[in-house]
Amino acid sequence: MPRQSLQGLTWAAVPLLCVLCSACEAPVSQVPPALETALAVNASALSVSSSYIDIRLRTGSGVSIGRTCGAANEVSPTCASGQASDFNHHWISPYDGTFTFSTQGAGTNFDTVLQVTRWSDSVPLGCGDDASGTLQSSVTLNLAANQELRITVDGKGSACGLFQLDITGVPSTCGPCNTPPSPCHERNGTCSGSTCVYAMKPTGSACDDGNACTVSDTCGGSGICQGTPMACNSPPGQCYASPGTCNNGTCKYAPKPAGSWCEDGDSCTSSDSCSGSGWCYSGQRVCCANGGWLCNGFCCGTNEYCDGLSCRANCDDTSGPVMLRPMCPVMY
Incomplete structure (x- = not known):
């Protein structure tokens, strides 16, 4: 795929480049100088999708309008399966706040799936499919100012077509409100005055207690994430004691004392x-x-x-x- 360099940025040619809304262009003064040269050089980010378009700090209706048919299938969404072609964007949040990414605009004409991940390490932040009973998608996230994301417009199954990507945001006076106090609180909080408020996850919701030696972690009624201690009852041989102990998610077994009984498998x-x-x-x-x-x-x-x-x-x-x-x- 041909590329060209512009002011230190790498732009990838795609089957049909997006037509970007010029009225949504972010003032240059809003872009931190360090980010001017930081784009398209992260090896981890480029290994996920080599072709993308940079929409920076843009918000509004139709920040990206394009066509996925004929593009590569580079990203697998976490909320839907399929082998459809996808279209990737690099985006930076312009302020602390709540942002909604949507393909529900009139310019979208196929069954979409929307995946949002962190740009630096591709950790999934949100995935949307069939929003509000439609075939289009929507993802809402609380983000910090200057947070870099990958926004992927994908198709469900093998669907492809024209899309319109809208991004709307509501500034927060409390900060990003995306650091819940425990794994049993919802990731996206709400701003109340100057305080972030986070809703509790339902009892029984999956969580991660941070202990590699527990399994089946779930949220209790009090909002505490608890798991079941890992069972270490499968020693590697009869001359190892059981049960063993768990160390960072791995079972360790101590050898039995010399002279302990064992069976070498030879009846003679x-x-x-x-x-x-x-x-x-x-x-x-x-x-x-x-x-x-x-x-x-x-x-x-x-x-x-x-x-x-x-x-x-x-x-x-x-x-x-x-x-x-x-x-x-x-x-x-």
């Missing part, structure tokens, strides 16, 4: 024991699985006999050259 050994480092040592051999002679702790082969100390070739072995055949013991 007795008194097998653990080494103290997790291995099972074979005990004394009491028989030979292949039916051979047991000789001083070893098993003789099918054509061998035991002389009391070691295995010897049988006297009736007539295979091989005569000179190499075993000599039978002289019988008196």
